[in-house]
Amino acid sequence: MIVNQSDSNYTDDKTCDAVGSHTDNENKHYDIVGSRTGMWLFLYTEIMLFGGLFVLYAAYYRMYTADFTGAGKELDILMGSINTVMLLVSSFAVAASITAIQKKSRKVALAFLGFALFLGAMFLVNKYFEWGHKIDLGIFPNSPLMEDSSHGRVLFFSLYYTITALHAIHIIIGMTLLAVTMAFIMTDKVTEHKYVLLENAGLYWHLVDLIWIFIFPLFYLIY
Amino acid sequence: MEIIGKISYMETQATQPIKSFYETPSPSRFTGIGAWLLTIDHKRIGLMYMASVMVWFVIALILGLLIRTELMATGSTIMEAETYNAIFTLHGVIMIFLFVIPAIPAIFGNFLLPIQLGTDDVFFPKLNLLSWYLYMLGGFLAILSLFADGPPDTGWTFYVPFSVSTETNVGLTVTAAFILGMSSMLTGLNFITTVHRMRMPGMKWMEIPLFTWSLYATAWVQLLATPVLSITLLLVILERIFGSGLFDPSKGGDPILYQHLFWMYSHPAVYIMILPGMGVISEIIPVFSRKSIFGYKAIVGSSMAIAVAGSLVWAHHMFTSGMSDVAVFVFSFLTFIVAIPSAIKVFSWVSTMYKGSILMTPPLFFSLCFIYLFSIGGLTGLVLGAAGTNIQVHDTHFVVAHFHFVMFGGTGFAFFAALHFWWPKIFGIMYNFKRAYVAAILTTTGFMLHYIPMFILGIMGMPRRYYDYLPEFQTGNFFAGIGAYILVAGVLVMLLNLLISFKNGETSPSDPWGGTTLEWSIPSPPPLHNFVESPKPKGYPYDFTDIVRSNSLNSNDSLNRGSKL
Ligand code: HEM
Ligand SMILES: [Cu+2]
Helix, strand or coil: CCCCHHHCCCCCCCCECCCCCECCCCCCCCCHHHHHHHHHHHHHHHHHHHHHHHHHHHHHHHHCHHHHHHHHCCCCHHHHHHHHHHHHHHHHHHHHHHHHHHCCCHHHHHHHHHHHHHHHHHHHHHHHHHHHHHHHCCCCCCCHHHHCCCHHHHHHHHHHHHHHHHHHHHHHHHHHHHHHHHHHHHCCCCECCECHHHHHHHHHHHHHHHHHHHHHHHHHCCC | CHHHHHHHHHHHHHHCCCCECCCCCCCCCCCCCHHHHCCCCHHHHHHHHHHHHHHHHHHHHHHHHHHHHHHCCCCCCCCCHHHHHHHHHHHHHHHHHHHHHHHHHHHHHHHHHHHHCCCCCCCCHHHHHHHHHHHHHHHHHHHHHHHCCCCCCCCCCCCCCHHHHCCCCHHHHHHHHHHHHHHHHHHHHHHHHHHHHCCCCCCCHHHCCHHHHHHHHHHHHHHHHHHHHHHHHHHHHHHHHHCCCCCCHHHCCCHHHHHHHHHHHHHHHHHHHHHHHHHHHHHHHHHHHCCCCCCHHHHHHHHHHHHHHHHHCHHHHCCCCCCCHHHHHHHHHHHHHHHHHHHHHHHHHHHHHCCCCCCCCHHHHHHHHHHHHHHHHHHHHHHHHCHHHHHHHCCEHHHHHHHHHHHHHHHHHHHHHHHHHHHHHHHCEECCHHHHHHHHHHHHHHHHHHHHHHHHHHHHCCECCCCCCCHHHHHHHHHHHHHHHHHHHHHHHHHHHHHHHHHHCEECCCCCCCCCCHHHHCCCCCECCCCCCCCCCCCCCCCCHHHHHHHHHHCCHHHHHHHHC
16 A cells, blocks of 8 residues: 555645545555445444343343233334335345446436435334324333333333434434435446445445344334 | 655655655645644544543543542541542543543554554544544543533442432533543554555564554454443433433332443453553563564464453452352353463563563563563452452452552553653654653552552452541551652653653664564654555564674664663
8 A cells, every 4th residue: 555655745645535445646446345344343333332222122021021022012013014114125225226336327326325315214204203102102211101110111111212212313324324425426426436435325224224123023023 | 666666765865854744744735733633644643642641641640649648548638528439430530431441552553553564544544533533522521521510420330320310410421431432442443444454465464563463452342342331321321311210220120230231341441451551562572672572373362362251251340249159150260261361471471581682671661560560460350350259359449459450550551661662763752761760660669559558458348439448447548648649750750751852852763672563664753654665574573683683783872872861
């Protein structure tokens, strides 16, 4: 990477692109593997972040199995399933947009990304109604209703709110990433020659999807 | 391409001397303060960390001195109990999250890791700058928490239920720790990617200098453990705001789970603290023994072993909190296992010096103090790791003495050694040796006088974190207080000596010590892109044959000059 820096003016900038790949002064060569490595490491920290919550879930599930299965029935499986399908489809759309970019069809890629964004937004809307409904029923931490509930039920819903809220925040971050990538595609900063940003945004989106794949059965499907 | 590079280098050489990175801002459009605050040069970022970490270090040092002063006599000496609680919390939080964890990786790691790998920067330079800003933001929030609703009084461990029920501003402090965790995580991510992707062409894994190896192992622990702390702290905040009950027994939650999650991070974190320090020592010892490091592969292996095994021992902090006997047995056993790799390193350092031609210098002196103090810390760790003795000394001053021996006597002294070792490289100047020795001796003497009484007090049963104590603990506490003053005086002499070198320090050559790793082959201070010519992999990094040969010719010109200052 330092191969021929000495022939350049010493006050030259170090050049680096938005996602951090290093560039030589003359042949702009991006270390895609490196950028991807960084992204994978980051995803790994995200998994550990949620991992802490899943550990709590496992411990409390073991302590209050009956309460947990009971409370799980109160969640709306239909809503949960719709959300699951939407996230899966959106993941597919993001993957398709990468193929589209590789095949130089910018428009198709943008359309796929736009569709994924739309699904992400719909997911949040859905979640909003789900949460709203539960809160209307008086199910939320510290509510009078919860004071009288069994311990397991309280913990189940506390975990439910904590984990789904953290997940929703990740959806928002993922949507922001996708939106930025779309802007970059429109301004030709992401092209068929250099689409590592799109790949990384895609990876992040898949992770958000993957985490939901765990959340869904743990909360909606336990009987 | 390379030949062209060389020729044009010689041309520039003829017309102008190579400018150091101080004179060449990067990106070049920024000047003045902007050249620092917006830089993406890993060396400048390292120095910005140095400035900010030092400020925190001195603040926390003063807080520690206040604690010790209060404890010099029974009863309220200079403060009330609430103030005392706040001060030991702040001391701990600042020392751990703002000094010990970032000090070596963020300062020396940033500065040296790319150089030791023979490259021109870390892989994600902008992310590197972002880490620094997160660090500053975290520090700023920590200060802010002093002024809103009173400073936190929970200790750096933020144990529930107290951290949830206390009226003080735990939320803000916890947020600060969360953000500092992010900063440390991003640095780790950056280092791993750099080591994997940016080693100079031809450099093999077993040719990486040990300091960089230790940073690599540390970075993995940072990635593995820090998110667990982040989520735990987040849960404390949620608990405080919404009363989610996840750690609240009245709602079915289990406070012990908090402790598990906390130590799942914080025990690995002690290796985040010590591994880079061990890396520093592994660089210094061979240089001043003029002898290849003993057991290079064993040291590399033990770093990685510590990273793995260190993640499996967290519950040794909780032997008294309520655990099954099986769990106590397993965690106690694993704790003993994890001491082995640390011992391997001590063994390697000592064996390196054996029959070497020792050249005494301040960095070596600090390193020797490190080995001694760290060994005591590690051995007392075993006393704590044995489940039986732990019951006796848990939560007493014995624990306080143990972790100060490893964190201060270990990481702290490694940090001092690193300062003295790389100072001439970073700033291109040499400090006064005599004052450095005086400082080192003062610091070490003060250190022993400060912490050894605490071992005894702990065994006698004096609990930690209490602001008053029974009359029989008076003598020990008094002497510890005297030790604290000597210790702080030593550190101040050391820092002043380093500062004075800016005024009348002699300029240092590129390799004042006779080091063999790449940073000693480039000018001091380094040029913007680190290397004037593309570096060539040297194979094994600790081959001193050339150094020994040239030494016998000119008998250490630069060192003699340094000591005469
Ligand atoms: C040889 C390796 C080590 C062993 C076997 C060991 C063992 C232990 C044990 C069993 C405890 C719990 C004591 C108690 O609370 O009852 C402890 C506490 C502690 N150790 Fe170590 N330790 C070792 C090395 C280190 C290192 C290298 C560091 C940091 C650089 C460190 C930092 C700490 C800290 C900060 C605490 C106290 C935390 C607190 O309660 O505030 N230890 N150690
Ligand atoms: Cu530990």
